[in-house]
Each structure stands twice: as C-alpha cells, then as structure tokens.
Amino acid sequence: MKPLFTLCFSLLLFGAPSVVAAEVGFAQVEPLFQQHCVKCHGAAKSLGGLNLEGRAAVEALIEEGLLLPGDPENSEVFARLTLAEDDKLRMPKGAPPLKAEEIDAFRKWLEHEKLFEAGDAPAPAAAAAAPADEAKEPTPDPADPAAITRIEKAGGVALPRYAGSPLLMISFPSQPANTGDDVVDAILAVAPNVCELSLARTAVTDAGAARLAALENLEALHLEQTAVTDAGVAPLAGLPRLRYLNVYGSKVTDAVLEPLAKNGALRRLYVYETPVSYAAAKKAMASRPELEINLGWNHPEVARERLTQEKERLEAEKKAAVAQLEEAKAQIESADERLTELAKELEVAK
Template structure:
C-alpha cells in the first residue's frame, strides 16, 4: 500500500514538471513564420523600411538595438510589437497587431538568446536569377496570347516586368498581392511563358491551380513557400527543366515530393524546412543531383542528430 502511494506521488510529480517545463522556442517553426508573414514585406530585400531588414540573421542583428540577445525588453523588435494598437510606432505598421501568443513567442525567443540559424534566409530574395551564374533557357519572343495575358494581369494590379532593361524575360511577384487570388488570375499567369522568376509565396495557390502553371517551362526561380501546395502539385513542375531555385518551406510536402524532383538536374537550391520532408529524403535526392543544396533548417537537424549520436555513444559505454 505504501509503495503504491509513493509511486503515485512520483507519477504526479513527473506529470506536473512535464506540464510546466516549456520547450525552447524553435526559430524555424515558430519565429520565422511570424517575421515572414508580418514583417519581411516591409523589412526585406525589396523594401527596407526604417533602413531595417529582418530577412536574415546578419541583417536583423546588423542594426543597433533592434535585437539584443537575452534582453527582450531592450530589443526594439519586441518593444515595437507590444505597443498599444493606436500608437504611431507600433509594428507591423499596417494590419492587425500581433496576437498576444505571437508577442510572447518573440519575447521568449529573444530572452532565450535569439537563436537564428545562419542559413535560414527568409524569402530567399538573395537568390534572384540575375545574381548567380546559371544556364538560361533559349531566347524567347512573346506571342500575342502572352501579351494579352500580361495586359490582363496588369489590369488586376499585378506588375509583370522585364528582369532587366531590354530583356524579354519576365518577373512577377504576388507575395504581397492583395487582390483576389483566383483561377482567372492563375490562368493568365500560365500563359506568360516569358516568366523566369515567379513569387507565389503566401498566396492561395494550390495543387489544382498549379496545373495551370505547367506551361511555364522557362521558370528558373519559383517561390511556393507558405502555401497549400502538396506532393501532388509538384508533378506539374515536371516540365520546368531550367528550374534553379525552388522554395517549398512551410508547405505539406514529404519525401515523396522531394523524390519527384530528381529529374530537375539544374536545380541548385531547394528550401524545404518546416515541411514533412526529412534529412533522409534530402540525402536521397542529392544522390541524383549532387550539386543541389537542400535546406531543411539544417543546423537544427544536425544538432538533433548529434544529440542522438551522443546518446548512442553513451549507451555503448
């Protein structure tokens, strides 16, 4: 009887500690999505409001007082997001204030040292096609249908621009598009075969809509991060043989999706953190494309693997 009571007490104690011990905030899973969805549109490579970028570790720490590891209360990044909703200085400068839960996550993350793995660059803007030496598709001349589609997109408020002066290659960024994202729009996009760079991050693009983009065979960079795209949708990318950069972070893709990318021999950068893809799947894909770098939030995974190894070492002894 006595032993039972002791066991029961020990069990309750274990339960109680499990409930109070909170895991450390995970940058890739919990902080990056907040910055990506609410801050980077104004504090990224394109717009640098207040001369501040929040899309990489180096940038975010590069400006005095914005982030002070271990001291949320002194970090401008946290101070700005907890201001009253009607304060002129509140961030984000537009839209609803962050939820209390999001504010608390930012606070805890900073107080725990503001850990931000170097290779996790939000939005991947640093990899625009013009900046890397890569193979371009053969010359392109816009058809009448394509010109019409561009006009239609312009009407909808979407800028489809040449990637450089006098270039026939085009770029479009719908990441912060505020109009309705519907089939009509996607159909028009699918006719603009001069597109080499397309950003659909954070949009309502889904697997069925992706089918309409299959004709975009000249695409070199494609952003699909934070969308509903799954493995099923990836098969529509099969004909995009010049694809050099693909961002799938924050989607529901798995190792099966990764395997479907093995014929994309020109692919060099694949972002798949915060998905169901695993290091095993990434390694397999690299076997058929050794020049590819797959970003799974690697340092996080490496750390986990190391711990696992240490544990095994310990068991052997």
C-alpha cells in the same frame, strides 16, 4: 593548430552532403527570416520600411547599413533580436524572442565578411541572373502588353528581370489570400517569358500549380505557405530550368522528392514545415550532391546534426589544446631543470 584547421576545413568541403552544412550561410538564415519576420517585413508589407523577404531584399540592407558583414553586434537586424524581452524595440515584435540557437545562427552568419555565396538562389525580387546563366539565357519574344495588364488587374506585379529583358518576374504581393487558381490563365498567357514566379501565401491549389509545368523558362518558383500537395508539385519536376523551388509550409511529402531530385537543374529546395522526412531528404541529396534540400534550422534531426558537428569540432580543438598544454608543461620542466643546473654552475664559477 594548423593541421586541425585544415581538417575541419576539408570536412566542410568534402564531407558527406548534409541537410544543413556546418557553416551558416544565407540559405540557413533565410528560413528564419521567413518564419519570424516576413509577415511584417516582406515584399507585401514592410513595417518600418524594412523588407527581409528574399536574397535581393536582404542584400540591399548592407548598403543601408542595417547589416554589417563581420559585425553582428552592430548590425541593427541582429541587435534587435538580442534586446531584453520587454524592450519595445525587440524583434520579432509581439512574439517571444527567438531561440538561443536561432540567434546564434544569425550571429554566425553575420560573422562572415561575405554574407552571400554565388549559389544562393535569388528570390523573385532579385533582378540579376547568375552571370554563368546569362550566356544561355532564353530570349523569348517580348510579352504582349495586354497580357501584362491582365496580370496586373489580377493583383499581380510583372517586372522585367532587368531593363530591356523579355523575361519577367511575377508575384502577387497584395492580398495573396484572395489570389487563386484563376490567375494561372493570365500567367500562362506569357508562359515563355516567366523566369521567376511567386504564388507564396496565395490560395493556389494543386490544379493551378500543376498547370505551371508549361512555364518552360521558369527558374525560381515560390509556392511556400500554400495548400499544394505532391499532386500539384510533382508535375513541376520536369521544368527544364527550375533552379529554386520553395514549398515551405505546404503539404508536400517524401514522395515528391524522387521526381524533383531527377531534375538536373534544381539546386535549392525548401521544404521546412512540411511532412518531408529527414531520411528522405538525405537520400535525395545523396543522389544529387549539388542539390540542397533545406528542412529548416529547427528540424530536430538537423539540429542534432548541427550540434553533433559542433561537439566534434570542439572536442578536436580541446584535444589539440591539451596537447599544446602538455608540450608547454614539458618545456617548463626542462627549463626548470636547466635553470637549476645553471644556478649550480654559476655558484661554482663565483
């Protein structure tokens, strides 16, 4: 069995870049939280006191005991998914249960002892920068307090990345639908300070999004569930520090992948529920192996790839098991033969 394991393992590590790796990591389940949970359990609205939006929020659930790494069945976040359909406690509340393969993804993720890998991009709520980046972290002058007040007046929240940092994480959690391009001026007034920005679910348009290209120190940008198209996103491809871009549920197309893939800083791109095609995503990833483009767990091609990988793995395991069985049969046969001989010899030795 050992060589088989090694084979699977090396396929995992060195296989062609895939849209969704065979392993289920946080990158694979985050879209599921976004799709099914965040409207009730997000930064803006946390029903039952639960926030499932972004890595930092989900990671905090380990401390709270709602996520038990290595123990899906006893993890509240998972257990709630598998209750009977008419159980009042079942999640997502008021919606049909998740599909079997989605539940399975959560299970596989929670079976890991380490739920988060270093490469998982932090959402704007995440306070700590990746340690490797800290050395070369930009140090702009602190933002003008009057400019921060302006952002707050526009419904925004601006938090230092960590205590004393001049870098800001800005989001517009309350009434995102009433937040439009007019907040961009307030954001640009602190341009060098913005390291993370969320305009998710706001009414921002291409005109507003394109102006964010001036945020020279921006590392993570959330534009998911907005009306932005390629015209608003392509100008952002030149952002020199952009590592994480989420445009899930927007209108971006294949055309935006080429300029984005040329951005050497970009590591994670979320495009599920957009017109972006599987073929274009694969091509872009082939050109930039360290870029992961996430098309969503449910994308038909992604699902097919995942199922094919599982099928191949099981077939290989089965083959190995059959070989073991054959070996065991041969052992039984030769033991039987010898036992017959021994019986005869014992008879003679009486």
